[in-house]
Amino acid sequence: MKEFEIICIDDEKEILDIYELELAKCGCTIKSFVKPDLAYEYIIENAKKIVLIVSDYKMPEMTGLELRKMLNANDVMIPFLMVTGFYSKEMALEGMELKISKFINKPFRSDELSAVASAELDQYLRVLNEEREMIKSFVEESSPMLEEIEDLILVLEEEPHNLNALNTYFRLLHTIKGTASCVGLKTLPEFAHKYEDLIGSLKNGDIQVNDLVINTFLKGLDVLKRMYSSIANDGAFEFDIQEDLKIFNTDFKNLEQSKNQSQTEVKEVEVVDNKAQSTSKDTNEKINVQVSILDNFMELSGEMTVLRNMIVKSVSKIEQRYQNDKDVDVLSDSLDEMHKVSSILQNQISEMRKISVESIYRPLKRIVRDASKKLKKEVNIEFEGEELKVDTSIAKILNGVLIHLLRNGVDHGIELPETRTTAGKQAEGNILLSTVIDGENILVTISDDGNGMNPDKLKAKAIENGLFTKEQLDKMSEQRIFSLIFESGFSTAGEVTDISGRGVGMDMVRSSVEAIGGKIVVESKYGEGSKFILVLPVPRSVLIIKSLMVGVSGNQFAVPLQDIDEVVSLDDDKILSELREIDGAQVLCHHGRLIPLINLHDRFHPGAMSDRSLQNVIVIDTEGMHFGLLVDEVFDIEEVVLKKFSGHLQSDTSLFQGATLIGDGDIALILDLENIAHSSNIVNSVEEDYITTTKNNIEPVEYLQFSLEDQRSSYAVSLSMVDRLEEFAMSDIEYTGNNMIIRYRDSFLPLVNLESVLYQKEAILAEDCDIVCIVVNLEGQKLGLLVNRIGDIANVYETLDDTFYNGSGILGTVFINEKTVNVLDLEFVVKSRAKSRHQVKDDSHHEDFETAA
Structure with a gap:
């Protein structure tokens, strides 16, 4: 209720104090005014959150009835209570005509005002909540139109003659204006009307598309976006738009046309452009579903898989006992069908969690445009792989990460036009943003043909900031030098601007990517350009994990398959030739590198003797760490269903992600490889295997x-x-x-x-x-x-x-x-x-x- 307001107006401050004391019982915020003219201005601007007006009748500037008449003239029909010490038949008739809710005699009883106010509020709040829901539905449904408008503005910047884009632009804005008026908004449709006039001037041929027109279009769109955001998040429905309207007060006719605009007027010629075509909307009804609800569905489908696996084992025993039994065959077939339905359900839920890459990339073109204009650079951005869909968790990361990488690329990567032409390049710089799904990873690549990175400059800046010594830097590979840009506070910019230079954006990029188990590979050649490859793991279904089952001291454990590099069986010859001991720790000399080993028997049973010699090494490559697990036995690859531990067990189970049911209902623990590595002092290292194979195009x-x-x-x-x-x-x-x-x-x-x-x-x-x-x-x-x-x-x-x-x-x-x-x-x-x-x-x-x- 505190978001709603009650307005109290009386020229006597002592009476206002009584109003506030009594009306506070209603639970709303109380706003008091001694001057009715100031109250009138406030009510006009904030009508959507005001639920009741309580006014004195006789005041020096105007009477309460005159105030009500002014509000009615502006279609403000908020419940209005009139407090007066004098009441006549003429006042009653005029009050009925002006729709005064009730006259309250002054002085009034202490409980009378609050009781009358509560009765009026109950009825009006129902109406107001319905209006608010209607307005929010309008904002939600028409928000995609703003994204379409932004695309059309950028199309018009490239193709000033595109009449189809202009007509679509005008239609979308006209729809927003008309619908906003229908749901009771005032300032938003007023602004949209002024905005619409500018587009109408272009349609009529009074003015032509130029840089100033495009900039004005984008400024106007930003105002609309701000209004939409305020309505959706802050509950503000009306705005002060006097300053915003001034962006349209420009003489667009006498300005020099942009270089791509011919001097002839836009003719009524239909221009074919797929980007400008009005996309057909899906007529099916849509609803918003919280991701947490989808996670719950996935958890339930995982429970189904647990039950199915147990039933499969039971049915297999029954089949052996009752061979060629028709009822058993029917049961087996039904079980297969249930498995298919369960798999389809899990896949459908996973698809529901995905959003189009195109929706992530659409705003980036505007970001690159604005940054390049501000820096007086010419930059073109192209996209590949827009048709792909990614999980919402990936989309959330990309939304923030790509903005920083692109702004950084425009600022530090792409040179000024004159610098590029001097170096023999085209004046316009190019950025390519591509997305591919490669096995278990999503690869997002941002490449540019700019100046590239100078390793010597990066080293000098690192020494200047006290991050590393010259001796340490001399031992680093070139890839490690490039990764210095992700250090907190590291920046080679000469000054801090609103584009970049604070040294915090790239640190956020790395931490965001690593938070979901991803990594960033940087390639750069000084004078030719840079490439940033985001390697993001495809989110697995919440519960189903493909695992390699291993045995240690008679117990079974599940090792997530995606983190396994290879399995090495240690026969007697390999034990002699490949196992080493360095400073009391075992390592495996394999493929020309030393791999630290973790003996799982010693890890889980410190001090206990093993019943058998450990003969197998599971080589793990996860989170930049490369190490091996010594185990007794290697069994089979299985899809297991992860069951999280309950809260009171968490502190004692840090080495395990959870548990799963196997065999005839036995329990196997699923290893948490990252925690096992950290607890065994396996340190994170910069791996260059991926970089090498990427350069040679070898997977x-x-x-x-x-x-x-x-x-x-x-x-x-x-x-x-x-x-x-x-x-x-x-x-x-x-x-x-x-x-x-x-x-x-x-x-x-x-x-x-x-x-x-x-x-x-x-x-x-x-x-x-x-x-x-x-x-x-x-x-x-x-x-x-x-x-x-x-x-x-x-x-x-x-x-x-x-x-x-x-x-x-x-x-x-x-x-x-x-x-x-x-x-x-x-x-x-x-x-x-x-x-x-x-x-x-x-x-x-x-x-x-x-x-x-």
Whole structure:
């Protein structure tokens, strides 16, 4: 109620004190005036928040009835109580005509005024709240029109003859003006009307588009945006626009036309321009939904996944017990459908959280334009990847980060036109803002063809600011030198301006990006330009995490897969050759670098003896830290559902993100790799691997290594095609014709013995053995690859060497751990499946079936 006001008017200050005391019971803010003329001015300006007027009848300047008549003339119909010591029939009749709510005799009883005021307030507040909701709906629905108008202004600046843009501009502004009047606003439509007159002069050919007209358009748009913001956030509905209206009081006819404007009048010619075309609006109704509600939906869908996983395991046991039971088959099919619906639901919720990149980039063109005009530079900005959509958390970061990077680029990167022409460049500088989704990351690149960064100047400034010594700087790589611009307070600007120079914007850029697990890569060449690459992780669904399951001292743990660089299996030779101890700490000498190791058994069970020797290293690359986890066993890759710990457990569980249910309801803890690293004194370092691979346009590829009976060669398959790792009993395999199949997840999985495919020889499998299988997925078709042994996962940064490709099952070779590894050609394997033949020692019980499609 405090946002609403009651106006009290009386020429006697003592009476006003009584008003304030009594009316304070209503819960509104009380404004008192001794002079009715001052009260009148205030009421006109603030009518939308005033809910009641209490006025004395007889005052020196005017009577209360005269005041009411003046308000009525301005359509201000706020409830009006008249307090008077003299009351006549003529006054009553005039009061009825002027819609006076009630006459109160003076002196009045202490409770009379508050009781009458409360009764009037209840009724009027309902009406006022409805009007306010209507006004806020108008602002919400018409806000996108302001964004359209801004785009059209920039189109007109480039194409002064674009009549279609001008007509669309006029239509949008006219709609805003008319709708604002309909919902009861006064000053906003008054300003829009004056604004509309300027556009009308252009339409009529009285004036032509020039720099001053464009600047006036943008100033007018800023005023409208300010009004919209005040209405939406501050509850202010009317404004003092006298100063704002002066921006239109210019003689636009006698000014020199801009260089792109011809001297002929704008002719009635339809200009085809996609940017100016009025975009068709979605006629479907839309509502606003809080992101927190979507998060709750995602959490519920995660709970469904937990239940589904548990049910799957139970159904698998029932299937084994009641084979060929129709009811069990129906249950299994229903479970598959439930899984599909659950996945679709999660994907739809994730999509609902996304917004268009275009909506983020649209205001940036104006920001670059204004900054370049102020700095007397010519800058053109182009966008790529505007059609993509990103999560709201990413959008929120980009909104702030890109403004600082672009303003900094215009100020420090792009040179003045005369400087550029002297250097042999075009006078107009160029900035390209591009967005691509690369695997698990969103790459946002801001590149310019400006002056670039001078490493020597950056070093000198760092020494001047006392950030580093010359000796420290001399040891830094060029990439580390460029990253100095993100240090707090670091700036090479000669003076502080409203564009840049305070040295705080770039620090905010880095902290914002790192807060969501991202990083910034800077490339620059002095005299040629700079490039900033924002590497932002795609937000995973809130609860579902793809993880590698590992075993330590008989317990299972989940390691988030996106943070795993590779898995190294330590046989006796590797333990001797690659494990080192430095100052009492274990390190792994691998790929020519020293990787600090964390023994999870010692970390979770200090002082306790391990039941077995640790034989596997999970190499982690996260948050700029590179280290290895020593574990007992490596199991399978699974999608796990993260369950956060309750509040009273948080202090004791800092090494874990949460827990998940596995197997038959057992609990596994999900490791918090960043906290484990920090607690083990693993320090953050500047990684240059990504920078190197970016420069060479080489993307790292993950391979799963395996071996066959013939140990002379090593093999690998792209991890992106691997669905699961399985182990089957040979007794469960069946045959259809000459093809091996096995009942797998409510369907039949075709099996291929790679020995037969690659070496064209009969492979004999023992009936009583267990077989190791890699389940791959090639364009939706699943296939089981029978191998002898599954090896490590490796990250390979070199390109595939196809020198030895011969179309017989091997795509080419890569170099892993100083060994040449053959990369499997899955397409060849699929085509060869029907031709491969298999034989077992005792095949008398096998029956022939038609070949499965």
